[in-house]
Amino acid sequence: MKENIIPAIRLTLFCAVFFSGIYTMSILGIAQLAPNQGNGEIVTVNGKNHHINVAQKFVENKYFWSRPSAVDYNAAGSGGSNKGTNNPDYLAEVETRIDSFLIKNPSVKRSEVPSELVTASGSGLDPNISVQGAKVQAKRIAESRKISEEKVLEIIKQNTEKPLLGMLGTEKINVLQLNIELDKLK
Amino acid sequence: MNSELLGIIFMYGLVMLLAIPLGRYIGKIFNYESTWLDKVFNPIDKLFFKIGGINPTKEMNWKQHLVALLTINIVWFVISILVLTNMVWLPLNPDGNPSMSGDLAFNTTVSFITNTNLQHYSGESGLSYLGQLTLMLWQFISAGCGMAICAAVFMAMKEKTSATLGNFYSFFVRSCTRVLLPLSFVVAIILVMNGTPMTFEGKDTITTLEGNEQNVSRGPVAAFVAIKQLGTNGGGFYGPNSANPMENPNYLTNIVENISIVLIPIAMVFALGFILKRKKLSWTIYSVMTLGFLVLLIPAVISEMNGNPAISNMGISQNMGSMEGKEVRFGAAASANWATYTTVTSNGSVNAMHDSMTPIAGMTTLLGMMINCFYGGVGVGFLNFYIFIILGVFISGLMVGRTPEFLGKKIEAKEMKIAMFIALLHPFLILVGTALASHLYASDSEALSGWLANPGYHGFSEMLYEFTSSSANNGSGFEGLGDNTPFWNIATGVVMLFARYLPIIGPVAIAGMLAQKQYIPESNGTLKTDTSTFGLMVFAVIFIVAALSFFPALTLGPIAEYFSAK
Numbered sequence: 001m002k003e004n005i006i007p008a009i010r011l012t013l014f015c016a017v018f019f020s021g022i023y024t025m026s027i028l029g030i031a032q033l034a035p036n037q038g039n040g041e042i043v044t045v046n047g048k049n050h051h052i053n054v055a056q057k058f059v060e061n062k063y064f065w066s067r068p069s070a071v072d073y074n075a076a077g078s079g080g081s082n083k084g085t086n087n088p089d090y091l092a093e094v095e096t097r098i099d100s101f102l103i104k105n106p107s108v109k110r111s112e113v114p115s116e117l118v119t120a121s122g123s124g125l126d127p128n129i130s131v132q133g134a135k136v137q138a139k140r141i142a143e144s145r146k147i148s149e150e151k152v153l154e155i156i157k158q159n160t161e162k163p164l165l166g167m168l169g170t171e172k173i174n175v176l177q178l179n180i181e182l183d184k185l186k
Numbered sequence: 187m188n189s190e191l192l193g194i195i196f197m198y199g200l201v202m203l204l205a206i207p208l209g210r211y212i213g214k215i216f217n218y219e220s221t222w223l224d225k226v227f228n229p230i231d232k233l234f235f236k237i238g239g240i241n242p243t244k245e246m247n248w249k250q251h252l253v254a255l256l257t258i259n260i261v262w263f264v265i266s267i268l269v270l271t272n273m274v275w276l277p278l279n280p281d282g283n284p285s286m287s288g289d290l291a292f293n294t295t296v297s298f299i300t301n302t303n304l305q306h307y308s309g310e311s312g313l314s315y316l317g318q319l320t321l322m323l324w325q326f327i328s329a330g331c332g333m334a335i336c337a338a339v340f341m342a343m344k345e346k347t348s349a350t351l352g353n354f355y356s357f358f359v360r361s362c363t364r365v366l367l368p369l370s371f372v373v374a375i376i377l378v379m380n381g382t383p384m385t386f387e388g389k390d391t392i393t394t395l396e397g398n399e400q401n402v403s404r405g406p407v408a409a410f411v412a413i414k415q416l417g418t419n420g421g422g423f424y425g426p427n428s429a430n431p432m433e434n435p436n437y438l439t440n441i442v443e444n445i446s447i448v449l450i451p452i453a454m455v456f457a458l459g460f461i462l463k464r465k466k467l468s469w470t471i472y473s474v475m476t477l478g479f480l481v482l483l484i485p486a487v488i489s490e491m492n493g494n495p496a497i498s499n500m501g502i503s504q505n506m507g508s509m510e511g512k513e514v515r516f517g518a519a520a521s522a523n524w525a526t527y528t529t530v531t532s533n534g535s536v537n538a539m540h541d542s543m544t545p546i547a548g549m550t551t552l553l554g555m556m557i558n559c560f561y562g563g564v565g566v567g568f569l570n571f572y573i574f575i576i577l578g579v580f581i582s583g584l585m586v587g588r589t590p591e592f593l594g595k596k597i598e599a600k601e602m603k604i605a606m607f608i609a610l611l612h613p614f615l616i617l618v619g620t621a622l623a624s625h626l627y628a629s630d631s632e633a634l635s636g637w638l639a640n641p642g643y644h645g646f647s648e649m650l651y652e653f654t655s656s657s658a659n660n661g662s663g664f665e666g667l668g669d670n671t672p673f674w675n676i677a678t679g680v681v682m683l684f685a686r687y688l689p690i691i692g693p694v695a696i697a698g699m700l701a702q703k704q705y706i707p708e709s710n711g712t713l714k715t716d717t718s719t720f721g722l723m724v725f726a727v728i729f730i731v732a733a734l735s736f737f738p739a740l741t742l743g744p745i746a747e748y749f750s751a752k
Contacts (some may be wrong), residue, residue, distance in 0.1 A: 041381035082666030084644035122429030
């Protein structure tokens with residue numbers, strides 16, 4: 001024990017310099033070559049920055065809505081609901097979300113509502129919805145913006161992200177990207 | 187074929203493509219054979235030994251290995267406690283986050299030096315960047331520590347009779363610099379190029395399209411996440427771990443992070459074959475582990491892709507599967523896939539909330555941690571499997587009426603006692619802990635109502651999961667559990683300590699004692715340990731121990747939940 005304690009302390013301190021210091025600074029240096037210099041994935045619209053892969057809160061009818069968030073889209077305190085699949089309070093909450101979605105989107109049939117629009121994401125910041133999740137919102141947006149539904153569906157089609165290499169994973173749409181495109185229309 | 191399923195098959199293919207050559211490389215490193223990276227790493231390692239004041243060629247016996255390991259872990263413990271309780275005035279704290287309370291600092295420290303990474307805090311608000319970097323240091327060196335001690339056991343399994351098993355510090359430094367560092371480098375660069383933050387600036391404030399203000403946490407995330415995945419650590423930079431879109435931005439990063447979970451644990455199994463020149467033994471062990479892994483993976487994926495029946499009953503479309511607590515960019519299959527990888531190894535990072543998974547997937551994740559050796563943690567996963575090999579050898583020996591031998595060394599009463607003790611320790615810690623918590627909760631459920639986020643059987647599962655995760659040194663959680671209380675911090679902290687160090691001491695002692703014994707050359711009477719028969723025997727031993735120990739607890743939790751669902 002005694003003969004080990006001094007080497008242990010010295011080795012640990014040098015590990016701290018090496019792994020917390022040199023390794024971190026090297027990655028930080030390389031990050032300067034990355035898009036946006038390691039600040040995340042940022043797009044600029046009308047001079048304002050947005051983190052494209054972090055969900056924003058959308059409640060207005062003229063925008064596509066993000067998935068429900070258990071943390072109210074707090075990107076400095078992300079988290080999920082952690083509700084069990086059979087928790088009665090949770091199921092009642094989902095039921096409420098379905099009802100309010102149907103009220104605001106009266107033309108949509110109940111069986112067309114995809115589950116991801118009424119369930120909270122893992123991080124509370126899920127930037128994506130499914131194609132179906134976008135399509136069921138198209139009519140509401142078209143009416144609110146007084147444009148044709150085809151126009152909205154066209155934007156959905158243009159912004160659909162195929163699975164990786166066309167075959168791995170899910171097909172999805174970035175909600176913020178869609179809404180940026182919508183705002184560009186005029 | 188379904189693109190979600192294709193995604194997870196692709197991932198496993200990639201794992202195998204990388205793990206076998208990596209295993210050969212790790213084998214060379216522990217055998218001190220030359221590799222093409224020597225030019226870079228020989229001078230670096232020399233610097234480590236010079237500054238540490240260490241003679242890397244000094245041979246150590248198994249007891250000296252353990253003393254060296256425990257001493258350096260005590261040093262880490264002290265440093266970590268000091269940093270975590272003083273973050274508020276130390277540098278690198280742009281968001282002004284507070285220091286930790288004593289019990290939370292104890293839990294977090296134990297959690298990270300034991301390679302568990304159970305988190306009773308949320309990274310965005312509970313740590314300064316100095317705190318994050320300190321924990322990242324433990325992520326490197328606790329993993330290196332596991333690999334080093336596993337290397338000592340590999341040395342002990344060689345044919346020759348020997349009292350010494352190489353030098354602990356040398357194995358430790360070589361594991362950190364030659365394996366963990368280069369792999370972390372590659373992963374971190376892939377992450378940062380895909381939009382994972384890497385900065386020392388504080389929160390970003392933006393205005394959303396609807397005109398609200400949104401704060402976005404940043405930090406040195408990419409560097410941290412890389413070693414978190416590779417070292418079977420699992421402690422995320424952000425609260426929801428790799429479900430957070432900054433920590434895991436897209437499907438490509440998900441593939442990279444997911445395969446990083448099992449890469450080194452599987453490579454270690456192949457390293458064993460290269461070191462002992464017994465490739466068949468490696469393949470036998472690998473096959474048993476993979477069989478167990480698939481038995482857990484397949485039901486989890488099916489159950490999650492089928493979705494939550496209670497949601498289907500509401501008459502909406504559930505084409506994507508069960509999506510509560512999941513992210514659309516990964517989908518149900520890749521989430522269940524990750525959940526299985528992370529629990530069969532002792533990683534514990536998540537890309538979806540396990541608490542919200544269907545009862546079947548909840549049970550398979552629990553079982554993965556209860557068995558804790560289908561791949562297992564870096565280094566220590568093999569040590570857990572080693573215990574089951576010893577049990578398997580002994581039981582088969584009794585069945586066929588031969589003296590039990592493993593790799594030419596006789597297994598006797600002393601080794602068996604240790605193996606039995608270690609095999610029973612894990613269920614003991616889990617079940618006693620859960621029973622204690624359940625008793626406390628049942629006797630005063632109103633005062634402790636903050637503990638459980640879900641009623642009934644699932645609430646019980648939350649407590650069972652927490653102790654299972656602690657004892658498996660896993661670190662994932664049913665995060666609905668209100669776990670930042672003195673009871674949970676101290677109870678799980680103590681469990682993690684026992685569950686880390688005793689299952690290291692046990693196998694090292696067995697291997698060290700076996701190494702000193704006379705080598706008996708193989709004959710017709712020898713029980714062959716690299717055959718499929720023996721593999722099935724070990725699988726049966728694992729299955730029986732796990733089933734007998736844990737079936738009653740699982741019945742009260744996920745099984746009851748499954749059958750009571752309407």
